[in-house]
Amino acid sequence: MLTTQMVDRLQQALWDTVLMVSVSAGIAVLAGIPLAVFLVTSGSDGIFPAPRLNRIIGTVVNGFRAVPFIVLLVALIPFTRLVAGTTIGVWAAIVPLSVSATPFFARIAEVSLREVDPGLVEAAQSIGCRRWDIVRHVLLPEALPGIAGGFTITVVSMIGASAMAGAVGAGGLGDVAIRYGYQRFDTTVMLVVIAILILLVSAVQFSGDHAVRRLKAR
Amino acid sequence: MTGAAATLARSAVTEIPAAAAAIRKAGTVRFEGLGKTYRSSAGEVQALSSIDLDIRAGEIFGIIGRSGAGKSSLLRTINRLERPTTGRVLVDGEDIALLDEAGLVALRRRVGMIFQHFNLLSAKTVYENVALPLRVAGVARDEITRRVDQALDLVGLAGKGGTYPSRLSGGQKQRVGIARALVSRPEILLCDEATSALDPETTVSILRLLRDINQRLGLTIVLITHEMSVIREICDRVVVLERGEIAEQGEVWQVFGAPRHPATQALLQPLQHGLPEDLADRLHETRRGPEDQAVVELTFAGSAVPDLAQLTELAGGRGLRLLSSQIDRIQGRAIGKLLLALGPGGDAEFPAHLADRTRIIGYVDDTDG
Numbered sequence: 001m002l003t004t005q006m007v008d009r010l011q012q013a014l015w016d017t018v019l020m021v022s023v024s025a026g027i028a029v030l031a032g033i034p035l036a037v038f039l040v041t042s043g044s045d046g047i048f049p050a051p052r053l054n055r056i057i058g059t060v061v062n063g064f065r066a067v068p069f070i071v072l073l074v075a076l077i078p079f080t081r082l083v084a085g086t087t088i089g090v091w092a093a094i095v096p097l098s099v100s101a102t103p104f105f106a107r108i109a110e111v112s113l114r115e116v117d118p119g120l121v122e123a124a125q126s127i128g129c130r131r132w133d134i135v136r137h138v139l140l141p142e143a144l145p146g147i148a149g150g151f152t153i154t155v156v157s158m159i160g161a162s163a164m165a166g167a168v169g170a171g172g173l174g175d176v177a178i179r180y181g182y183q184r185f186d187t188t189v190m191l192v193v194i195a196i197l198i199l200l201v202s203a204v205q206f207s208g209d210h211a212v213r214r215l216k217a218r
Numbered sequence: 219m220t221g222a223a224a225t226l227a228r229s230a231v232t233e234i235p236a237a238a239a240a241i242r243k244a245g246t247v248r249f250e251g252l253g254k255t256y257r258s259s260a261g262e263v264q265a266l267s268s269i270d271l272d273i274r275a276g277e278i279f280g281i282i283g284r285s286g287a288g289k290s291s292l293l294r295t296i297n298r299l300e301r302p303t304t305g306r307v308l309v310d311g312e313d314i315a316l317l318d319e320a321g322l323v324a325l326r327r328r329v330g331m332i333f334q335h336f337n338l339l340s341a342k343t344v345y346e347n348v349a350l351p352l353r354v355a356g357v358a359r360d361e362i363t364r365r366v367d368q369a370l371d372l373v374g375l376a377g378k379g380g381t382y383p384s385r386l387s388g389g390q391k392q393r394v395g396i397a398r399a400l401v402s403r404p405e406i407l408l409c410d411e412a413t414s415a416l417d418p419e420t421t422v423s424i425l426r427l428l429r430d431i432n433q434r435l436g437l438t439i440v441l442i443t444h445e446m447s448v449i450r451e452i453c454d455r456v457v458v459l460e461r462g463e464i465a466e467q468g469e470v471w472q473v474f475g476a477p478r479h480p481a482t483q484a485l486l487q488p489l490q491h492g493l494p495e496d497l498a499d500r501l502h503e504t505r506r507g508p509e510d511q512a513v514v515e516l517t518f519a520g521s522a523v524p525d526l527a528q529l530t531e532l533a534g535g536r537g538l539r540l541l542s543s544q545i546d547r548i549q550g551r552a553i554g555k556l557l558l559a560l561g562p563g564g565d566a567e568f569p570a571h572l573a574d575r576t577r578i579i580g581y582v583d584d585t586d587g
Contacts (some may be wrong), residue, residue: 123337126297126408127351127398128327130319137350141341218341218382 006108006189009176014196016090017172020165021158027156028105033147035061035102036109036133047131048160059101069161072096073168080168091168097158105154112146113139145215150209173197201206244310245405246374247273249298252305254291254462262549265291266462269305273440275405280449281442282485283459288378289442292459293408297329298322299497304570309406314537327355332398336391338383338398344370345379348397355402369397386541389420396427397447400435407431410442414449425451446485450474450548458482471548475574476520493557494542501580509583515540516573520551521566528572529558537561 004009039061041047042054051157073096080095081087116139124138140147163174174192181190235422252269255262266288272281281289294300294309298314306313314325338347348369352362370376373393383391392412399407409428415420429452432439443449449456449470457467461483466473477483499515518524522544530538538560545554556573559582567578 046327117337119335119337120339122299123331123333124350125299126329126331127354128323128402129350129354130323133354137342137354139338142339144341163249217343218384 002188003194006180009180010173010189010192010196013171013173013176013193014163014200016165016170017159017162017174017200017207018160020090020093020097020170020172023094023154024101024158025151025155027094027098028101029151031098031102032105033109033140034152036113036147037139038147039106039110040113040139041135047134061106064093064099064103065107067100069096069168070164072100073164077168088169090165090170090172092168093162093172094164097161097165097166100161101154101158104157107149108150108153109143109147112143112150115146116142145212147213148208148215152205152212155204155208158218159204160199173200245275246308246310247271247406247438247440248308248311249292249295250306250308252292252295252302252307253301254295254300264462266302269445271457271464271467273438274455276432276436276439278429278439278441278452279452280453280456281440281459282446282449282456282467283442284446284481284485287459287481289444289459289460293410293440293442296406296408297326297331299331313495324373326568327351327402328400328404329406329408330357330404331408331410331465332392332395332399332412334414336388336395336415338391338394340383342382343379344375344383344386344394345382347383347394348379348401351398351402365396365401369401372400372431373397376443387420389424392416392420392424393427396431397425399439400431402509403435406438406440409439411443412441414443414445421448422451428452444485446489450546454549458485469516469549470518471551471553473547474546475551475553477567490555491544492541497557497582500582502582503580505581506583509562510583511537511539511562512578513580513582514558514560514567515577516556516558516566517575518545518552518556519555519574520548520553521573522573524552524556525572532568533560534567536563544561 035057038048039054039058042050042057044051046054064072074095076096076099077087079099080092083095084091086092120138120142121134124134129137162170162172163177165172166175166178173196176188177193181188181193249269249271252266253264253270254266255264269292275575281292283289291300295302296309298307298317301315306315309325309329314322317325339350340349345366348366349362352365357365366379367376373396375390375393375397378386378390383394386394395412407428412428413424416424420512425448428439428441431437432452441448441453453470455547456467456470456473458465458473458479459479460479465479465481466477474486477486490500497513505512518526538558539561541557543556544553544554545556547553
């Protein structure tokens with residue numbers, strides 16, 4: 001069975017994971033949606049055409065997407081020190097987590113934004129919408145169900161990525177599973193962590209699906 | 219529109235201030251040497267070339283053509299959703315190519331547009347959809363409420379404001395589209411195949427609504443369609459496009475009565491009955507005997523009136539049967555054809571004023587058989 005100490009440790013780990021993932025997810029939304037809007041609208045036939053910048057930003061996004069998270073974690077250490085003031089702990093893990101989740105989420109949101117019927121943009125133009133009105137009243141609200149679905153996927157994959165945060169001493173469920181479950185052959189801890197992760201991911205997926213259903217029911 | 223809704227609408231319309239009514243004189247469009255070329259991977263496509271056209275204030279102007287004829291491109295140059303490659307578009311005498319973004323937004327508030335697939339925002343209610351043009355124009359909130367309610371009344375959708383578009387029928391969606399286009403009180407309304415996605419009954423009701431709006435608000439309506447029946451129903455004048463060029467244009471009754479271009483004739487085909495099949499089988503070109511009856515085709519192209527008394531008199535008791543008839547009343551003129559069988563007794567002379575064109579298309583020995 002689990003010792004009280006282990007229960008406390010798991011509780012702390014769960015909290016660390018939730019904290020890391022939610023703060024990074026929040027940053028991913030704040031940075032990812034504008035990035036997605038930029039990628040969609042700055043194409044040569046978009047409403048803010050800037051094809052060269054579009055290509056450059058697109059390449060940068062792909063670059064970040066190509067780097068495995070564990071490598072990013074290490075490669076970003078100087079940047080993390082600059083931003084978070086430290087390179088260990090939860091806040092130090094949030095930096096690379098956000099940097100990795102933002103382009104991921106941006107690409108998913110981009111797909112939803114591209115699926116908005118061009119006829120709606122045309123209709124908005126025809127009633128005298130300026131370009132920002134189109135972003136605000138047409139692109140974002142119409143793509144919202146898809147963006148919400150994409151956000152769910154992002155959060156789930158971030159929960160997975162946060163397991164590596166132990167590498168910078170940030171703790172979290174993955175860290176406990178590796179240090180106690182794997183390295184000390186404590187199968188119980190391993191199984192408990194897996195169960196908690198399954199519950200956590202299911203909860204996220206369930207709320208995400210629920211939100212999408214509600215947004216679509218209009 | 220129901221009687222109650224119509225009454226409401228009428229009261230809504232009378233509220234438009236006199237100043238706005240005076241501006242209603244505006245609403246002209248002129249195309250000068252307009253051309254549009256698309257560049258695609260397959261090379262250049264000439265969508266429109268040398269279009270010269272005048273659309274008058276307050277008329278319902280139809281643009282018809284087969285698919286790919288350039289109708290849509292032409293319509294979209296009026297609010298600059300499409301930029302012409304050559305030539306100019308003048309709205310109320312102003313070259314719209316020269317407008318900056320603010321000027322363009324102002325133009326688009328004077329030019330409403332409705333679409334084949336309605337293009338309503340699914341994330342907004344009917345009210346929010348109709349309110350959007352005013353919201354982005356910075357109109358005050360209570361003024362928005364007043365005008366949206368007015369517009370919804372006008373299209374017969376009072377009380378539907380809180381519904382989402384997905385819960386509406388096609389006809390209702392198009393009514394929302396019309397309300398959204400009219401809420402800025404435009405002087406021109408562009409209709410892009412506005413009835414093509416609707417069933418025949420709904421089409422008739424939407425066309426009637428457009429006619430109504432045109433008469434009561436005095437705004438110019440420019441519509442494109444591939445159906446001649448739509449043109450016949452509500453247009454004053456029509457232009458036929460074929461491969462990006464003007465095939466012919468004129469008053470609707472003239473174009474229907476005497477189509478000159480093969481493209482027009484092809485478009486009119488679905489509206490015309492041909493020679494009835496059983497008759498075609500028995501028809502022979504020359505008179506074979508004294509008992510033969512002449513089959514006479516009278517064409518009415520708008521100047522002659524089908525006068526039955528005169529026709530009977532002409533037959534002089536020889537018997538005159540109506541074999542088939544198709545007379546439409548377009549803009550108060552009789553347009554179409556009558557097919558008559560004249561009893562035995564030689565060819566009669568039909569005076570010129572009887573119809574716009576008269577010809578004997580053949581003979582049959584017995585019309586009843």
